[in-house]
Amino acid sequence: MFTKVLVANRGEIALRVIRACRDIGLKSVAVFSTADRDSLHVRFADExxxxxxxxxxxxxxxxxxxxxxxxxxxxxxVHPGYGFLAENADFAQICLAHELVWIGPNPKDIDLMGNKSEAKRTMIKAGCPVIPGSDGPVANAAEARKLAEEFGLPVMIKAVAGGGGRGMRLVQDIANVETAFEMASAEAEAAFSNGDLYLEKAIIEPRHIEIQLMGDGKGGCVHFGERDCSMQRRHQKLIEESPSPAVNAKLREEMGRTATQAAASISYSGAGTMEFLLDKSGHFYFMEMNTRIQVEHPVTEMVTGSDLVKMQLEVALGHELPKQKDILFRGHAIECRVNAEDASRGFLPSPGTVTTWNLPGGPGVRVDTHVYHGYAIPPFYDSLIAKLIVYGANREEALARCRRALSEFIVEGVHTTIPFHLQMLDTEAFQTGNVHTKWVEQHMEQQAKAGAVA
Amino acid sequence: MSAPQLQAMPQLGYAPQMPAVPQMQQAAPATVPESRPTPPTNTVEIKAPMVGTFYRAPSPDAESYVRVGDVIEPGRVLCIIEAMKLMNEIEAEIKGRIVDIVAENALPVEFGQVMFQWTNVHKSSRCQSR
Structure with missing residues (x-):
């Protein structure tokens, strides 16, 4: 049992947690740095x-x-939010040692899922598909060919010590595997003084699909469907939506069942998200698990009518999880991450004082933000200043409301990514749901540069 | 649309000394620009370098580390701030005289909260973990 929650975070997520506390009658404590004295999370917490x-x-x-x-x-x-200490198992352990309830998973599960190879092993054991790959470095070219035949083409050969594309080869044809291996090895040797390579199945133009989970720590686990986060730039998500245009009810059920089974196998507790790559033929592969609430959780809340942050608190209080059959999906939600960044200048951070701040409204619009008119965005932290979440009966309605809300969202004093969001919404590829994780980088960089903020 | 009035509004009921306006961004007493000669009567605020519980003495029965009127040499322990069961001795950095002890014994201090009023001080206190 607990009655007073310290929110170990700042910004919109701190405010989100404080709101959930208030909704179920828990006291909240905000912590802040001297740069955040005037932030809304400080204002609205009880202490x-x-x-x-x-x-x-x-x-x-x-x-x-x-x-x-x-x-x-x-x-x-203690509720850690996301970022900062949210996935720090040592901090979770310190909280427990100080007899503070940790509103998150068991520290050992944070550790387990934070370690890529251990997480992968755990998932394989639970029957979840992972990207097939060599178990460590590949001995030689002949071995590489054998593995490529086993996994199926195309495959990616990567330097163990790699980075920046050096020592990396995408191989489409089995006849080229050995040559590519030798070349990549020489390149890696020259670049990193380490010619070791590993090989994995290449997923061409995948979508990023993630499953929202909630576990009770006793082997019970439910899922809340998927979020499609394929609209990203350099691994930074820009737009998230649920449902995914690429996931039907059958695939949702299959991915959800796989993810819940895997999480249940470690008696996972609290909110978590399993991230998958989805290829064009509908095969999905586990990438990683985030052992915390995520930035984009509101899209799931909108289509399932649930309050995931409140549920985190309730799970920590020992309440029962909802039944899977009672978690129903209705309508379509889209979230745009509004960052204080100048897209026309390489997404340069744009801290400063907000001189105009007009929030959008009307049917189907939700904004999660800690910013207000006159607020000074400090330069010390990440650039997220608001999350615009829109809901519609279907994707078409959600897209229309998204465009309408972005056009009403007026911010002056700092640059924001709002104009870039409007550009993304205007592309045929996004409108038809035909994108992948590298799509924005491949098709939007020019438009970002051209679209200087008016 | 007018701006919401969002002055710092401390809600710690037990910290009555908290100023109603935002404090300085650093613990260093930068209220006095270095270029201006400091009148000897000027007081400077010595602020808590960390959040925790403020103690004037090493134990409940012991003498206080410092009293009003004491002239303090650099390195002298001024107080203890307890955080995570650790007693952190807070030392003076340079010479000065204590004119007021603002923080209350055995009560919490926030980061940047005024603990002492001081004269002839040019640098902040610093914290050392014991």
Whole structure:
């Protein structure tokens, strides 16, 4: 049991957690750095404590400062939000050692899923498909050919020590595997003084599909369907939606069942997300698991009518999970991450004072934000300033509302990614749902440069 | 549309000394620009370098580390701030005289909260973990 939750985060997610606390009658404690004294999470929490100077390492990333804040306020639980210490198993352990309820998974599961190879092994054991690949470095070209035949073409050969595309070869034809292997090995040797290569099946133009999970820590687990996060730039998600234009009810059921089984196999507790790559023929492969609430959780909340952050608190309080059959999907939701960045200048961060802030409204519009008119966006933290979430009866209606809401969302004083979102919405590829994880990089860079903020 | 009034509004009921306006961004007492000669009567605020519980003495029965009127040499322990069950001794960095002890014994201090009023001080206190 607990009654007072310390929110070890800042920005919109801190406010989101504080709202959930208020909705179920829990007290909340905000912590803040001196740069965030005027932030809304400080204003709307029941109590607040200044924990340090602006650098994250001395405030939001300092277990000592956060635990001290819990001690002086008598908080008896900690919600980490996302980012900062949310997936830090040591911090979770420290909270438990100080008799604070950790609103998240068991520290050992954070560790397990944070380790790529262990996570992969766990998933294979639970019957979840992973991207087929060599178990460590490939001995020689003949071995590479054998593996390529086994996995099926195309395959990707990558330097173990790699980076920047060097020592990397995409092989489409089995006849070229050995030559590609020798060349990549020489390249890797020259670039990294290490010619070791590994080989994995290449997924061409995949979609990023993730499954939202909630576990009770006793082997029970339910899923809330998928989110499609294929609209991303350099692994930074820009737009997320649910349902995915590429996932039908049968595939949703199959992915959801696979993910819940895997999470249940480790008696996972709390909110988590399994990320998959989905290829064009409908095969999905496990990538990684995020052991926390995610930025894009609201799209799932909109289509399932659930409150996932409230549910995190309830799970930690020992409440029962909803039944899978009661989790129903209705309508379509899209989220645009509004960042204080200048897309026309390589998405350069744009901190500063917000001189105009007009939030969109009307049917089907939700905005999660900690920003207000006159707020000074500090330069110390990530550039997310708002999440615009729209809901419609179907994708067409959601797209129309999204465009309408973005055009009403007026921000002056700083650059934002709102104009870039409008450009993305205007592409035929996004409108028809025909995108993949590299699509924005391949097709939008020019438009980003051209579309200087008016 | 007018801006919401979002002045810092401390909600820690037990920290009555909290100023109603945002404090300085750093613990360093930068209120006095270095270019201006400091009148000897000027006081400077020594602020908490960390969040925790403020103690004036090493134990409940012991003497306080410092008292009003004491002239403090650099390196002298001023107080303890307890965080995560650790007693962190807070030392003076340079010479000065204590004119007021603002923080209350055994009560919480936030980062940047004023602990002492001081004269003839040019640098902040620093914290050392014991």
């Amino acid at each position: 607040s404590v200044c924990i340090g100077p602006p650098p994250g390492s001395q405030s939001y990333l300092s277990p000592k400062a956060i635990i001290a804040a819990a001690e002086i306020t008598g908080a008896d639980a």
